[in-house]
Amino acid sequence: MNRRVFLLSGVLFAAGARATPAEMQAAMRKVLGGATPRPGKVRLEIAPLVDNGNAVPLTVTVESPMTSQDYVKAIHVFTERNPQPNVLSVRFTPRAGRASVSTRMRLADTQAVHAIAELSDGSLWSGSAEVVVTVSACLEDGSGPI
Amino acid sequence: MSRRAIVTVPKRAKRGEVIEVKTLAQHAMETGYRRTQLGAAIPRDIIRTFVCSYNGEEVFRMELHPAIAANPLIAFSLVASESGTLEFRWSGDNGYAVTETARITVV
Numbered sequence: 336m337n338r339r340v341f342l343l344s345g346v347l348f349a350a351g352a353r354a355t356p357a358e359m360q361a362a363m364r365k366v367l368g369g370a371t372p373r374p375g376k377v378r379l380e381i382a383p384l385v386d387n388g389n390a391v392p393l394t395v396t397v398e399s400p401m402t403s404q405d406y407v408k409a410i411h412v413f414t415e416r417n418p419q420p421n422v423l424s425v426r427f428t429p430r431a432g433r434a435s436v437s438t439r440m441r442l443a444d445t446q447a448v449h450a451i452a453e454l455s456d457g458s459l460w461s462g463s464a465e466v467v468v469t470v471s472a473c474l475e476d477g478s479g480p481i
Numbered sequence: 482m483s484r485r486a487i488v489t490v491p492k493r494a495k496r497g498e499v500i501e502v503k504t505l506a507q508h509a510m511e512t513g514y515r516r517t518q519l520g521a522a523i524p525r526d527i528i529r530t531f532v533c534s535y536n537g538e539e540v541f542r543m544e545l546h547p548a549i550a551a552n553p554l555i556a557f558s559l560v561a562s563e564s565g566t567l568e569f570r571w572s573g574d575n576g577y578a579v580t581e582t583a584r585i586t587v588v
Contacts, residue, residue, distance in 0.1 A: 390550035414548060418514050422548040430540045430560050432499035437556035441512075441548050472550075 353443065359413050359420035366411050366424075366451055370459055377410070377450045377462030388442035388472040397434040397452040397460065401427075407434035409453040416446040441472035488569055490583040494561035502533065502541075503556045506571045506579060512547035528573035531555055536565035545573075561587045 380394040399407045406429045412422040425436045434452070442448075449463040489503040506528060513525025525547065533541040541557050559567075569581045 417548050418512070419547060421546040423546060424544040425557070426542040428540050430535065430538075430562065431558055432560040433558040435558055436543065437554070438543075439550040439554050441550050 353416055353418055354414070354420045356415045359415050359449070362413055362420040363411075363449070363451060366453075367459060372451050372459035372461035374461055376460040377452045379448060379450055379462055379464040381448060381464050381466055383465065384467045385442065385469070387470050388444075388468040389470075390439040391442050391466070391468075392437070393440050393448070394435065394437040395450045395462075397454075399434045399454065401429050401432055401434060403429045404455070406431075406455045407452055408455055410434070410436060411451045411453075412440075413449045413451075414440075414442065414446055415449075416444040417441065418443060422448070442466060442468045443471050444468055486569065486571060486579050486581045488567075488581050488583050490567055490585055491561075492584070493586045493588060496561060496563075496587050498561045499558050500561050500585075501556065502559055502567070503554070504531070504533075504569055504581075505552060505554050506531075507552055508571075508573070508577070510545075510547065510549055510551045510553060514547070526574045526577075528553055528571050528577060530570075530572050532570045533557075533559075534568045534570075535559060536563065537568075561585060563587055 376398045378396045385391050395410050395412060397407045407427050409426050411424045413420045414422055422440055427434055445467045447463050447465050452460045486506040491500050494500050508528050511523055511526040515523045527547055528545050531543045532539060540559060543555055545553060564587045567583045567585060571579045
């Protein structure tokens with residue numbers, strides 16, 4: 336076994352591990368349970384062009400008064416082309432005041448990021464954002480000693 | 482493995498005010514998809530769950546997946562309803578468990 340074989344196997348592994356839009360749809364169906372979300376209310380703030388996919392700031396905000404009668408119960412974020420479609424799920428209570436969450440995510444490729452919001456009245460809303468990535472996350476090897 | 486986390490919460494707030502809470506946990510968030518230069522798979526090691534409680538009541542929860550970047554930043558809002566303690570708990574693979582607290586005075 337030489338280094339070239341290992342590097343090649345790493346490339347093949349990375350290609351095989353990539354989720355497809357179909358896998359993302361399957362992950363979304365688990366959340367949606369057969370329902371179709373309406374587009375709207377969900378806003379994703381993410382840079383349209385990112386240099387480094389290893390830590391991309393993301394903020395997801397849903398329009399809601401956040402009262403005990405009308406609030407956002409959950410937000411789920413998915414990607415089309417990362418190795419796994421799931422990114423995060425958050426659960427809110429009316430005590431959050433605002434239905435908003437910020438984090439930093441990994442992006443393996445140029446792709447769309449999707450979010451689904453579950454509201455307290457049972458309605459489902461969706462939003463998405465397209466991101467162009469020039470340097471992917473997940474491509475570098477671990478930098479351990481040889 | 483270091484087990485530290487930082488939280489930023491305003492010390493004082495007006496009753497009913499929406500405050501911003503920022504948290505940062507020190508963690509590599511190893512995806513499980515990387516390999517060493519010798520080709521061995523590096524096993525997955527991530528924070529899976531983050532929970533914030535306000536005077537003992539859960540107010541915010543997040544499930545994390547490998548697509549969250551290393552040293553996870555989680556920022557969210559809360560209504561300052563009463564003085565007391567905010568408790569933050571991170572838990573994950575290989576028994577990772579970190580708890581941090583912050584005091585808030587509501588006037």
